[in-house]
Amino acid sequence: DIGVAKIWYKDESQRFHLKSFKALGGAYAVARQLQARVAEVTGVVPGIQDILDHKFDDILRQLVISCATDGNHGRSVAWGCQMFGCQCVIYIHRDVSIARAQAMEALGAKVIRITGNYDESVKQADSDAKQLGRIIVSDTSYEGYMEIPKDVALGYTVLLSESIEQMDSEIPTHVFIQGGVGGVASAVCAYFWELWGERRPRLIIVEPEKANCLQESARAGSPVTVEGDLDTLMAGLACGEVSILAWDILSIGANDFLTVNEETVPLTMQLLALGFDGDPPIEAGESAVGGLAALISAQNNPEYAQALGLDENSRIYILGTEGATDPELYQQLISTK
Known part of the structure; x- marks a missing residue:
């Protein structure tokens, strides 16, 4: 129990046979x-x-x-x-x-x-x-290439429509969503914004510490490139440049930008794999757990929790973006002591 009213975890680990919302x-x-x-x-x-x-x-x-x-x-x-x-x-x-x-x-x-x-x-x-x-x-846009990524993002709205139905149209107070280039985060932001308007949930972008191009762009007020190796366990989020289309939405629609420590990744994967307090086990790959890891970290830091408006009445939506897309690595990470 981490002190919130409800967590919806949208599990994409069994999407078709590809094990990812992508x-x-x-x-x-x-x-x-x-x-x-x-x-x-x-x-x-x-x-x-x-x-x-x-x-x-x-x-x-x-x-x-x-x-x-x-x-x-x-x-x-x-x-x-x-x-x-x-x-x-x-x-x-x-x-x-x-x-x-x-x-x-x-x-x-x-x-x-x-x-x-x-x-x-x-x-x-x-x-x-x-x-x-x-x-x-x-799935990322850049100067001279803007139209096709719109179709990619449109495909993602299938899972958001499913989510609305599965939540019985109850509105979350917070969304913790993985960053990357911003494609899925912007799709979530735009979909919920159009659906719920001013009642839409607070949108919190979560990134690896060494691949936080959205956070750095928010600090600068314009797209920023993060240089270097972009080394992270969360392989699907190892991005140094934001999608231009995504940034146009997130620059005005995202509320907060967080990074998560790499050490929290296998721990959160293990928590889901074991099942918590009677919950069924969930297969979650490295890039799937950023949102949940950030929520748990924030709730363990009263200053962060207060800044994010988290309390016992909060209803959290988290997108579990992938399952074990690398089965051998998945087994290694959930077995790490």
């Missing part, structure tokens, strides 16, 4: 791009079922979809490409685990590992796509 965004955006390319050739926008029925394979098999990823978005893109029958090239950075790379290769993607960090892999994917005529389906 499955909702990347594959959907791939479908949208393929519909557009078929329409350019035929003059008619095909239905998704027409693509799944392989009616346009002669067009689609010539197309190459590409992106950079920490793992989960690329897996969703690769899955979409496999379903719809086009080619896929995924760029990963030096710290992406072998298991996550193999998961994308198992879906038919060609995986290219670079020696730089995540932000450098985004730039490499974009540069190669322009040179080789590939279609970038990224």
Whole structure:
């Protein structure tokens, strides 16, 4: 018991067979791009079922979809490409685990590992796509690339619609949401803002200490790049540059920005894996637990709890973004003493 009235934990560990909410965004955006390319050739926008029925394979098999990823978005893109029958090239950075790379290769993607960090892999994917005529389906936006990430974010709203129903339309007082480039955080912010207006919950962005580009941007009042290795256990949040589209929303919609200590990550994963006080066990990967870890840390610090307006009446919404997307690493972390 951490002294709040209620915690809703939206568990995305079993989303399709990809074990991440990202499955909702990347594959959907791939479908949208393929519909557009078929329409350019035929003059008619095909239905998704027409693509799944392989009616346009002669067009689609010539197309190459590409992106950079920490793992989960690329897996969703690769899955979409496999379903719809086009080619896929995924760029990963030096710290992406072998298991996550193999998961994308198992879906038919060609995986290219670079020696730089995540932000450098985004730039490499974009540069190669322009040179080789590939279609970038990224979950981050940057100058000259703004439209496709909107489709990715639109895919995420499926889980938010589910959440509203599962909470019986009760409004949380607080949302603790992982940062990264800001894509899912901005989707949550915009969705709840549009739905509830002034009654919307307080939005608290949570980031790793060494990859806190949103927090630093908030301090500066404009997008800031965090340099360096971006070293964190929370691999899906190892981002040094904010998404421009996401920042446009979060700069006015986010209320607070927190970082979490790396030591809290395996401890929170273990808490969920064991089940707490009769709760069912939850499979939560490294990047899934940032929000809950931040809540627990804040409640153990009266000054932070007061600053965040947390008390015994608080109702908390937390998005558990992934399950064991690297099963071996997951087992190591939940077994750590």
